[in-house]
Amino acid sequence: MSQYESSKHADCYSFLNSMIEYIQDLKVQLITYEDLKKFTNEHLQKGHSQDERERYETLTQLIFKFIDGKASESVLRFYLKRQFVIEEFKLDEIINKLNLIMSKKGLGNPSITFADNFSYPKVSVIITTYNRKDYLFQAINSILAQDYPNIEIITIDDNSSDGTDLLMAEHFNNHPQIIYIRKEKNCGPGTNRREAFQSFADGEYTLFLDDDDYLIDYHYISKTVHFHMNHPEVSFVAANVFFEYSLKDLLKISDLGLSEVVNKYDYLINFERPGYPKPLSTLTTVFKRDSLIEMGILNMNMVNDASIYMRALLVGHAGFIDSIVGVYRIHGNNITFNLSKEFIVENLDEKTIVKNMAIEQFGFNKNDMDNWFNYTVHNTVSYYLVNSARNAEDFRYMFNWTKENCPSIYHDLRNTYRFTLWKKRLKRFPLVRKLSGK
Numbered sequence: 001m002s003q004y005e006s007s008k009h010a011d012c013y014s015f016l017n018s019m020i021e022y023i024q025d026l027k028v029q030l031i032t033y034e035d036l037k038k039f040t041n042e043h044l045q046k047g048h049s050q051d052e053r054e055r056y057e058t059l060t061q062l063i064f065k066f067i068d069g070k071a072s073e074s075v076l077r078f079y080l081k082r083q084f085v086i087e088e089f090k091l092d093e094i095i096n097k098l099n100l101i102m103s104k105k106g107l108g109n110p111s112i113t114f115a116d117n118f119s120y121p122k123v124s125v126i127i128t129t130y131n132r133k134d135y136l137f138q139a140i141n142s143i144l145a146q147d148y149p150n151i152e153i154i155t156i157d158d159n160s161s162d163g164t165d166l167l168m169a170e171h172f173n174n175h176p177q178i179i180y181i182r183k184e185k186n187c188g189p190g191t192n193r194r195e196a197f198q199s200f201a202d203g204e205y206t207l208f209l210d211d212d213d214y215l216i217d218y219h220y221i222s223k224t225v226h227f228h229m230n231h232p233e234v235s236f237v238a239a240n241v242f243f244e245y246s247l248k249d250l251l252k253i254s255d256l257g258l259s260e261v262v263n264k265y266d267y268l269i270n271f272e273r274p275g276y277p278k279p280l281s282t283l284t285t286v287f288k289r290d291s292l293i294e295m296g297i298l299n300m301n302m303v304n305d306a307s308i309y310m311r312a313l314l315v316g317h318a319g320f321i322d323s324i325v326g327v328y329r330i331h332g333n334n335i336t337f338n339l340s341k342e343f344i345v346e347n348l349d350e351k352t353i354v355k356n357m358a359i360e361q362f363g364f365n366k367n368d369m370d371n372w373f374n375y376t377v378h379n380t381v382s383y384y385l386v387n388s389a390r391n392a393e394d395f396r397y398m399f400n401w402t403k404e405n406c407p408s409i410y411h412d413l414r415n416t417y418r419f420t421l422w423k424k425r426l427k428r429f430p431l432v433r434k435l436s437g438k
Contacts, residue, residue, distance in 0.1 A: 012084035124203030129211035142214035148221035213283035235291035235316025
């Protein structure tokens with residue numbers, strides 16, 4: 001352990017013990033986040049860097065969630081190890097003290113139990129991967145660490161050249177829970193998800209996991225199956241995550257803030273509007289296989305997260321577990337600013353299909369779906385024009401597609417972004433960037 005790590009560890013250990021004493025001294029039964037936040041603000045007055053302040057603020061949120069039953073012991077252990085290098089025996093001590101407080105105050109994390117004669121339905125986890133063997137190794141192990149007894153992992157390798165095949169052979173060869181498929185040519189994650197689902201994923205439930213994300217709550221799959229059993233009306237169950245800012249080695253909590261069950265109609269009509277956020281990727285989302293079949297996954301050209309969610313909402317409600325269960329990495333390659341116009345049009349064509357299915361097959365109101373379509377097309381095209389379009393042809397192409405397929409927003413979109421290309425070109429000059437503060 002370096003001197004810096006030792007200092008960070010010692011400061012956090014002292015902070016945690018002081019917080020525990022503070023919680024014990026609180027005479028009220030109900031511990032509020034404001035109580036803990038007040039204590040943390042007083043602690044941080046001693047002088048910490050911005051990154052350190054953020055770590056302690058996140059830790060305060062996490063301690064509150066742990067006490068409130070919205071973060072498991074494995075999640076708290078993960079955070080303290082990653083952000084403060086707390087040693088295992090001291091972790092045991094801290095968590096035992098917190099559990100004792102919770103017991104005295106009648107709090108605690110609810111446990112998931114199944115009947116002795118329960119027939120555990122299979123959960124198929126599909127991991128698409130390409131040239132990220134170290135991330136893949138962590139993703140697979142995060143699934144193998146789950147306490148649910150009936151999981152299969154289907155890893156589909158998009159013709160990686162970084163030794164992914166050797167990694168799989170060395171660590172997971174003939175593993176009874178793992179199916180490994182190596183493609184002979186690069187097909188893209190969407191095609192691979194559909195192929196893996198169609199050919200191998202026969203579980204009653206399906207989780208699509210990207211190779212750079214991972215779970216940290218070892219009970220999560222059990223929780224989702226339990227949730228599905230109690231709520232047969234939902235087509236998927238999702239939860240909260242940490243953002244992992246890899247370049248800064250910083251973890252932040254991302255809360256969806258959604259109800260336990262959200263009506264499918266309300267969620268789709270308001271998808272990605274305020275109050276109706278999309279879960280981060282699909283790393284926490286366990287779909288009912290029957291729902292995926294009913295919504296036509298086998299006929300999808302673009303099997304990405306937004307498309308899967310929108311189609312799943314045609315056939316069932318959305319379920320949410322208010323708990324932190326996984327980690328979504330932000331390492332510079334998650335969001336691309338080099339999307340092709342062909343990719344964007346494929347994305348928009350999929351949304352057109354969703355709109356038509358909603359109206360023609362599932363009885364959604366036509367005016368509601370037209371308004372939804374106008375909103376989502378405007379957002380998608382705007383994102384492309386601002387971040388990815390490079391030349392006049394890119395702009396003409398998107399304007400023409402909008403005029404033909406979504407004419408009601410064409411003039412507004414064109415008027416808003418007609419000079420965007422010129423602004424981009426001007427900002428190539430240092431003086432313009434300096435004057436604009438960029």
